Amino acid sequence: MSSSASLADVANIMRQNGAEIVIFKILANNDNSKQQIYFGSDFTILQAIPTGDIYEDGYSEKKGAIFKAKVDLNWVDLQGNVENAPGAQFILYPKYPEVRLSGFVRGCGLAPGHLMQPPTPEERKDREVRQANRCLVLGIRDKSILAYVSSWEDNLSKEAAERIRTEQSERFTSVFYEYADGIRTTSTREKLINRLSEIHNMGFIESCRLDKDGNRIPYVAQNSAGLTLESFFGITPNGRSEPDFMDWELKAHSSGAVTLMTPEPDTGSYLEDLSAFMDAYATSRTDEKINFASIHRMNEPNARSSLTMQLVGFNRAKSEITDPKGGMLLTDPNGNIAAGWSFQKLLTHWKRKHANTCYVVYQKEDRDVPYFAYGPSVKLCTGAGIKNYLNALSDSVIYYDPGINMKLKDGKWKGKKRNQFRIKWKDVSSIYDSSEDVILS
Known part of the structure; x- marks a missing residue:
């Protein structure tokens, strides 16, 4: 079921819950609970989002050294409810370099698990033909982040894609854009x-x-x-x-x-x-x-x-x-x-x-x-x-x-x-x- 909520609606909910900066990213088909969510080809996002200390987590021939950092991630819904996702963590791959988010739906009833399932080949092809996307919105607080994901048919998804296409929003990192209408009219x-x-x-x-x-x-x-x-x-x-x-x-x-x-x-x-x-x-x-x-x-x-x-x-x-x-x-x-x-x-x-x-x-x-x-x-x-x-x-x-x-x-x-x-x-x-x-x- 699609939603008519806008980026402004979600941003307002996040700001009411302490978010100082609101950013968003169009999710690819590979951004899912199995393949994790891609946060960029550099580690810049880690300098913008509060996390726990980085710790080493082994080495593999394919991926090289692996490091992780816990992140206090909380899902929000359009009614203003907030729930913590206790398993959320960033995984760092310095070899590439690359950062991915994992564990973001585990143990959280409010998490949009149905929107984060790996697509079937048929679903993947259909969404690519229709250019249908989801949008991840994050609200950055002092020591934690808020998260919301829109569905493929939602107004918010289309609005986010249009904002990027028409350069209405400034790039925040390599893959995220900042939503700042009426809040931060002057850059830092x-x-x-x-x-x-x-x-x-x-x-x-x-x-x-x-x-x-x-x-x-x-x-x-x-x-x-x-x-x-x-x-x-x-x-x-x-x-x-x-x-x-x-x-x-x-x-x-x-x-x-x-x-x-x-x-x-x-x-x-x-x-x-x-x-x-x-x-x-x-x-x-x-x-x-x-x-x-x-x-x-x-x-x-x-x-x-x-x-x-x-x-x-x-x-x-x-x-x-x-x-x-x-x-x-x-x-x-x-x-x-x-x-x-x-x-x-x-x-x-x-x-x-x-x-x-x-x-x-x-x-x-x-x-x-x-x-x-x-x-x-x-x-x-x-x-x-x-x-x-x-x-x-x-x-x-x-x-x-x-x-x-x-x-x-x-x-x-x-x-x-x-x-x-x-x-x-x-x-x-x-x-x-x-x-x-x-x-x-």
């Missing part, structure tokens, strides 16, 4: 540039940050340039990896290398005993301070720490993960793992960090306290493809530059951890699919 890029232009025209700004209540307070520290910028976007300091402004991550840049991420290792003696790690691999020491601070590049033994960084289980020639249990390891001459980051750790951190990044060039003036001026140069980078990311690690375009130390205070050694992965400013564009240099007005 435009809003970002407009706000940055306002901040640029303020001239030099006294160093500050927001407190937990959103009040701007004086602040002087090494990271004050970034926190001052964020304060004028209403962002309170946090240790999260999610984007800062809508779907953009903000990075203040003056000169030198850029710190891309600071993930903690998830394996090695570093985790077991930091003191023993520092005793064995310190790059310098005094009676009151021990440092582990020296650039490590791929496959090059570091003379100061004796450690060599390796990307284990990755075929650079094919840009392919060959062992999902591998990752980036720091090993000593005896083969002991001092510290390591599994592929699932690297992929999870990448997923949260690098969808769209805005690098804002700033100048600093030292008065009684620091003052910062932002712009006019801004670099907008989008599409940090997973293969670009892993290739950059393999080639040491992204390198490990730790700032870890232990200090003796009141007779006790206290550790400070900072595992930095950095890139030279001239190489930043190489890890993204596209970059754009903008001069603020």
